[in-house]
Amino acid sequence: MSKQSLLFEDINVGDEIPSLTKDITEVGMVMYSAATWDFHRGHYDKEFVQSRGFPAPFADGQMFGAFLAEMIMNWIGDSGTLKKMDFRFRKMVFAGDRVICKGSVIEKRAENGQKLVTCDLWVENQNGEKILAPASALISF
Amino acid sequence: MSEESVITPEIEAMVGKERVYPGSEEIGWALIKRFAIAVGDTNPLYLDEEYAGKSRYRGIIAPLTMVFELNHNIGLEIGEDGAAIDAFGRLPPPFETVIRGGNEYEFYQLVRPDDIVTTTQKIAQIYERQGKAGPMVFVVNELTYRNQRGEKLGLNRETVIYPYRKRDDGGS
Secondary structure (H helix, E strand, O other), X not given: OOOOOOOHHHOOOOOEEEEEEEEOOHHXXXXXXXXXXXXXXXXXXXXXXXXXOOOOOEOOOHXXXXXHHHHHHHHHOOOOEXXXXXXXXXXXXXXXXXXXXXXXXXXXXXXXXXXXXXXXXXXXXXXXXXXXXXXXXXXXX | OOOXXXXXXXHHOOXXXXXXXXXXXXXXXXXXXXXXXXXXXXXXXXXXXXXHHHOOOOOOOOOOOHHHHOOOOOOOOEOOOOOEOOOOOOOOOOOOOXXXXXXXXXXXXXXOOXXXXXXXXXXXXXXXXXXXXXXXXXXXXXXXXXXXXXOEEEEEEEEEEEEOOOOOOOOO
16 A cells, blocks of 8 residues: 655656546535535436536536545655645536546746645546646645 | 626625634544545545554545535525525525636645634635626635644635526526
């Protein structure tokens, strides 16, 4: 289970972050609703969402924040600290969709004794459409 | 085709308002586990006490974005759509539908099972943009999370978008 540590010295601009794939399911969304105490019917009630013109229950936006943070944590392992992350939504994600979180290193710098890495992030669905972009993360080492 | 803003004085007056939600209990390892499992994140830092104890964090930590989902509306009455009815910062009728714009997170400190988290919500900004289907109002909330020692854990700057619909559109 031991995680490898990523060293600042080994990171280069253009490096790709290992992607993270997630299947969006109704059960997963109910679990997220319960864990975050958000019971909006949009996340689990088929009849409700269809009455509002949506094809299926839709994912909570901050779930993608959790996915992106997971991708970053898996990548940096036991080194590095996520300092900032931001993202904008482009498209809704529905039960049955598969999302792929991706990212790459766009800047590396040392300032005030801190070693900083900036990454560009985005999330695609199974059709290759960006459902979340732009997004970025700032990591210190 | 009026040029009038859909931001009423009532809505304008919301800007700058702040509300504090004092924490009352430790968040607990149980919630951390449930959140991690719900998002399918099996990192042992959240789930395995022995592993986490030997790591540089010296104990269980919460998945990083969990703090931004500690719901301070937990006691509010829930409406027909399942959402809290009187959530602070929610625009009054005819605004109804809420679309997420985006989030900006700042992480100051890791969150641990024995943290008691107090949330401060500030309505930082409200502005209008013309969308394809009519005016839309953007509300920017700044949520600051602190532990029992008053130390900042994180900041979540969240933008939500309210499409403007006239009241008499016969919607459901």
